[in-house]
Amino acid sequence: MAQIKEIKSRIKTVKNIGQITKAMKMVATARLKKAQERILGARPYAIRMADVMKNLASKMGEEVHPLLAVRNEGKTALIVITADRGLCGSFNVNIIRQANAYLRENPDTVLLTIGKKGRDFFRRRNVPIRKEWLGVFPNVSYDTVLEIRDEIEVLFVQEKFKNVIVLFTEFKSVISQVATMDTLLPIRLENLPGDGQTLTITAGDYEFEPDLDTILNTLVSQYLATQIHRMLLESFSSEMGAKRSAMESASKNAGEMITRLTLEFNRARQAMITKELAEIVGGAAALE
Amino acid sequence: MSKTFKLQVVAPDSPSVMEDVTSVILPGGDGEFGVLAHHMRLISTLKPGTLEVTKDGVKEFYFIAGGYVEVNPTSVIVLAEEYEKSDKIDVERSTLSKKQAEEKLASKAEGVSIVKEKHALARNEARLQTVEKAKAYKK
Numbered sequence: 001m002a003q004i005k006e007i008k009s010r011i012k013t014v015k016n017i018g019q020i021t022k023a024m025k026m027v028a029t030a031r032l033k034k035a036q037e038r039i040l041g042a043r044p045y046a047i048r049m050a051d052v053m054k055n056l057a058s059k060m061g062e063e064v065h066p067l068l069a070v071r072n073e074g075k076t077a078l079i080v081i082t083a084d085r086g087l088c089g090s091f092n093v094n095i096i097r098q099a100n101a102y103l104r105e106n107p108d109t110v111l112l113t114i115g116k117k118g119r120d121f122f123r124r125r126n127v128p129i130r131k132e133w134l135g136v137f138p139n140v141s142y143d144t145v146l147e148i149r150d151e152i153e154v155l156f157v158q159e160k161f162k163n164v165i166v167l168f169t170e171f172k173s174v175i176s177q178v179a180t181m182d183t184l185l186p187i188r189l190e191n192l193p194g195d196g197q198t199l200t201i202t203a204g205d206y207e208f209e210p211d212l213d214t215i216l217n218t219l220v221s222q223y224l225a226t227q228i229h230r231m232l233l234e235s236f237s238s239e240m241g242a243k244r245s246a247m248e249s250a251s252k253n254a255g256e257m258i259t260r261l262t263l264e265f266n267r268a269r270q271a272m273i274t275k276e277l278a279e280i281v282g283g284a285a286a287l288e
Numbered sequence: 289m290s291k292t293f294k295l296q297v298v299a300p301d302s303p304s305v306m307e308d309v310t311s312v313i314l315p316g317g318d319g320e321f322g323v324l325a326h327h328m329r330l331i332s333t334l335k336p337g338t339l340e341v342t343k344d345g346v347k348e349f350y351f352i353a354g355g356y357v358e359v360n361p362t363s364v365i366v367l368a369e370e371y372e373k374s375d376k377i378d379v380e381r382s383t384l385s386k387k388q389a390e391e392k393l394a395s396k397a398e399g400v401s402i403v404k405e406k407h408a409l410a411r412n413e414a415r416l417q418t419v420e421k422a423k424a425y426k427k
Contacts, residue, residue, distance in 0.1 A: 042300040049367055052331070052358065142301050142370060147404070209332035210318050215356060218333050222355065222369070229300050 004272065007265040011258060018254030024087070025247035031138055032174070032240035038140075039171075039233045046226040053219050054189055056212065065220045066157045068186050074162035077110045077130070077155050078102060079184070081168040081235045082118035084137055088243035091169060092117040094179040099167050102181070103127065110155070114148070114232070130155075137239070140232045142225075149225045156185045168231045169238035175245060177238035184227060187220065293325040294363040295341060297350065299371050312364055313340035314357055315414070323359055330359040336407075336414040338421055339366065347425050349374035351418040353411050370411075374422035377415050386412035 080099045082092045096118060103109055113119040114133045122129055131151055136144050155161045164185040169177045208215055291310055298304040313322045315337025334357055339350040353370035389409040393402065 038301065041303055044304055045298045045300045045367060048298060048365065056331075146369075146407075150403070207328055207330045209316060209330060214317070215331055215333055218356065222367075225369075226300055 004265065004268050007261055007268060011261045011265065014254050014257045014261065018251055018258070021247045021250040021254060025244055025251060028240045028243040028247060032237055032244060035138075035140075035233055035237040035240060036171075039230065039237065042226065042229060042233065046223075046230060049219065049223050049226060053216070053223055056216050056219065065187075065216060067153070067220050067224060068189065070186050071160065071162045074160050075108055075110055076106060077112060077152065077161050077164045079112045079114065079152070079164065079166045079168075080118045080122075081166065081231060082113070082115035083235075083239040084116040084135060086117065087246060088239050089246035091177065091239055091242035092121075095167055095169060096121050098179050098181070102167070110161070112151070115235075136232060137236050140229070140236060142229065145225050145229045145232065148228050149221065152185065153221065153224070161185075166231055168235045169242075171234045171237040171241065174241050177241050182231070184224070187224065290362075291325055293327075293361075295366070296363065297339070297352075297366045297368060297371055299355075299368045302371060305371075307341070307343055309341050309343045310345075311342040313338075314366070315339070315352070316357075323364055326361045327359050327364075329361070330357075332357050332359070334366070334368065336410045338414065338418040339368075339371070340421070349418050349422040349425070351377060351415045353414070372415070372418075374418050377419050379416065379419055382412045382415040382419075386416065 078099065080095060082095050086092065092115075099111075099118065099122075103111065110130050111122060111127060112131045113122065113129055114136055116134050119129060119132045119134065133144065133148065152164050156164055163183055166182050166184050168180060168182070170180040171177055292308045293310075294306065295309045295312055296304060296306050311322060311324050313320055314332070315335055317333035317335050320337070321332075334352060334355050336354050337352065339352050341348045341350065351370075351372045351374065352366065352368040355366065355368040357367070358365045386409060389405045389412065392405045393409065
């Protein structure tokens with residue numbers, strides 16, 4: 001009897017867990033869709049901007065923007081983008097593992113973290129963190145993007161860092177997300193997206209207000225912001241994709257477990273009935 | 289010669305707008321300026337302010353949070369950090385944000401980023417100004 005009760009309560013627990021994971025999967029799916037829409041929405045802006053920048057920069061000649069400066073010496077800053085929360089499969093682990101490997105090879109690197117999981121990991125290991133951002137997701141507001149942008153501009157321009165690299169999860173598809181390392185600064189003009197064809201700027205054609213330098217200055221810094229924005233959104237999409245898969249398999253496992261437990265429950269119940277019958281028959285036989 | 293031209297507003301966080309309009313007034317970095325069709329080619333920075341659009345004789349007002357504009361004879365492309373149509377602006381929130389930014393600037397407390405707060409202040413002032421302009425126009 002005790003065994004039957006036990007199995008019954010286990011079935012109930014697993015059922016509850018299954019319901020929770022199913023709900024989490026649905027939430028992740030909805031958020032993923034929203035984040036993807038935002039990536040698509042931000043794309044025309046980024047491409048347009050890169051186009052204009054490319055065109056203008058080619059007219060700049062010798063004068064190079066401080067964010068385009070290529071240096072052979074100086075420190076490297078590594079920005080690690082993870083999620084604030086777990087329960088998304090190997091999403092955080094992949095990023096952290098790569099970050100850790102990189103830091104071991106390049107111990108001089110200055111670390112910045114976005115997301116709670118990455119911060120917790122490195123804090124536990126007493127790795128100094130220069131700056132951390134928490135609670136960036138799921139909103140990814142443009143204000144936060146600008147704040148991050150300002151911070152790394154200071155590192156690069158005032159503290160003369162050699163480069164700024166980002167480790168984030170690139171969103172390939174709903175089922176495939178890849179931890180990627182990308183150089184954020186210095187900006188390499190040849191790597192800009194867009195082919196420059198959508199724009200027809202030719203020298204002397206345009207009037208500039210206030211002047212070309214000022215425009216390029218704001219442009220480059222805005223471009224940097226769009227890059228950070230994109231990486232954050234990709235990372236968030238990936239997180240939701242990973243969470244969706246993780247929750248899907250959790251729901252499936254819960255379903256399988258329920259089937260197994262139900263079978264066990266039925267067996268136990270049958271065994272008890274059989275035993276009771278045997279007792280009754282035995283008792284009746286003893287009376288005769 | 290057509291009197292209208294294409295206006296496109298793009299921002300990283302909102303869907304882009306594409307419209308045929310007859311004139312726009314933009315908050316340029318060096319002061320407001322108006323654009324009609326067949327304007328000279330121009331690239332200008334924008335500061336937080338109001339984008340005034342005349343379409344089919346009716347004016348529409350947008351808040352834009354800085355960025356830059358590319359003017360061509362047949363099109364105007366506004367790349368804004370943020371934009372909102374006047375009727376979508378939350379006046380209460382903007383007033384509150386404006387007040388908060390002002391208080392933070394006045395407090396001169398440590399950890400307050402002056403640049404950031406000034407930026408926030410300018411943005412919210414521009415938001416409220418946009419609403420005012422839209423109201424004044426409707427009367």
